[in-house]
Amino acid sequence: MDKKKNISMAVIKRLPKYHRYLRELMENDIDRISSKELSEKIGFTASQIRQDLNNFGDFGQQGYGYNVKELYNEISAILGLTKIYKTVIIGAGNIGQAIANYTYFDKVGFSVQGMFDINPKIIGLKINDVEVLDIDFLDDFLRKDNIDIGIICVPKNSAQKVCDMLIRNKVKGIWNFAPVDLQIPEDAQIVVENVHLSESLLTLSCLMNDDIN
Amino acid sequence: MDKKKNISMAVIKRLPKYHRYLRELMENDIDRISSKELSEKIGFTASQIRQDLNNFGDFGQQGYGYNVKELYNEISAILGLTKIYKTVIIGAGNIGQAIANYTYFDKVGFSVQGMFDINPKIIGLKINDVEVLDIDFLDDFLRKDNIDIGIICVPKNSAQKVCDMLIRNKVKGIWNFAPVDLQIPEDAQIVVENVHLSESLLTLSCLMNDDIN
DNA sequence: TAGATTGTTAATCGATTAACAATC
DNA sequence: TAGATTGTTAATCGATTAACAATC
Numbered sequence A, B: 001m002d003k004k005k006n007i008s009m010a011v012i013k014r015l016p017k018y019h020r021y022l023r024e025l026m027e028n029d030i031d032r033i034s035s036k037e038l039s040e041k042i043g044f045t046a047s048q049i050r051q052d053l054n055n056f057g058d059f060g061q062q063g064y065g066y067n068v069k070e071l072y073n074e075i076s077a078i079l080g081l082t083k084i085y086k087t088v089i090i091g092a093g094n095i096g097q098a099i100a101n102y103t104y105f106d107k108v109g110f111s112v113q114g115m116f117d118i119n120p121k122i123i124g125l126k127i128n129d130v131e132v133l134d135i136d137f138l139d140d141f142l143r144k145d146n147i148d149i150g151i152i153c154v155p156k157n158s159a160q161k162v163c164d165m166l167i168r169n170k171v172k173g174i175w176n177f178a179p180v181d182l183q184i185p186e187d188a189q190i191v192v193e194n195v196h197l198s199e200s201l202l203t204l205s206c207l208m209n210d211d212i213n
Numbered sequence C, D: 001t002a003g004a005t006t007g008t009t010a011a012t013c014g015a016t017t018a019a020c021a022a023t024c
Helices: A009-027 A035-042 A046-054 A068-078 A094-101 A103-107 A135-145 A156-168 A197-209 B009-027 B035-042 B046-054 B068-078 B094-101 B103-107 B135-145 B156-168 B197-209
Strands: A065-067 A085-090 A110-117 A130-134 A149-152 A173-176 A191-194 B065-067 B085-090 B110-117 B130-134 B149-152 B173-176 B191-194
Touching: A009 A035, A009 A046, A009 A068, A009 B197, A035 A046, A035 A065, A065 A068, A085 A094, A085 A135, A094 A110, A094 B094, A103 A110, A103 B197, A110 A135, A130 A135, A135 A156, A149 A156, A156 A173, A173 B197, A191 B197, A197 B009, A197 B103, A197 B173, A197 B191, B009 B035, B009 B046, B009 B068, B035 B046, B035 B065, B065 B068, B085 B094, B085 B135, B094 B110, B103 B110, B110 B135, B130 B135, B135 B156, B149 B156, B156 B173
Parallel strands: A085 A110, A085 A149, A110 A130, A149 A173, A173 A191, B085 B110, B085 B149, B110 B130, B149 B173, B173 B191
Antiparallel strands: none
């Protein structure tokens, strides 16, 4: 079971896609699939699929392929989706609200426990049943409520300050939407995942200008 | 100048970060930097930085380093930021509104020409001075207005339909926020960049459960 | 049993890093 | 000129693909 060590980032980045396609197969009542068939759907080579999955154990069966439901459960477990994560959203503007309203996140185990903002016009609003609190309460809230994940949706100038507070309160993960690279102390036991929208848009425009094709 | 061929995706994905750090340096009135100094800021190795930049030309000077403003301009050009892109946003929910309100995009040349939605409660709203139109007008609008980029912010079930319409109307790029992999015909001259938020979140939770550390 | 498909090793390909001559 | 730092080649490292024996 604990074959799980030294998994490369390349593999980890592909796992959510496996998860999504397997869920789709389940919804279509398909209960078995070969690496070749999956390859055609998902766009990775069959060889890569088998390599990827073998990082975690022997999930398949020769001559048969993979049991969809079983594989889905295994990958869910690898992705850490067998527990509930308590999250807070800091910054309740459009992005913060978008995340709070996205039911999928709740469905896979990410529960929004609190939302925080600095803007008096936003404080007090209820977004998907969660009231937006004054950001002054964040420190207390984190200390008391054992929050797992902080979702940073504030402007870039305040992102590091929020990050520091999250680290100080032993949050385990940060999902960062601010367009900065957060500074994390060497010894902090925390994982950061960035969503840099502007970098994504610039990638698009770069590809649009690539003379290739 | 047209050394620009066969640039790997790995390099392209790093360019926006160079762009961001160089802008920051300019804002701080720093006008020259070596690959070593930049390395310390940006977190890529000095060697990699020199390799990356050399894909596009000889931007540096032995014994001196790189001129910040010059390099910034070169990278802006490579990223295709020397022109204005006409964009439309399809789906004016939280995500669509977030993008419409993000002034940075406008600043680097992405101009929102139209927003579209199917929800009568949203149609007619003005988001950052752009009126949300009924999605029935999208086809016409695309045909007439020479739109460069379609930004898909609709739910996953309608994303492919929107995508098809964008392709039919010769849009050159798609920025896709719907959690699906869009099907693009082989012969379509179009570039797609995905922002799959759910995949990003699952990556975070996977890393949080990695026994590594 | 015969056919299918995995798990896994070996080969290939590509990306990153190291090293250093060229040169400002 | 001497020192610094690039541009670029060669070495290393890692990821992907191909191949096939194992086996269901």
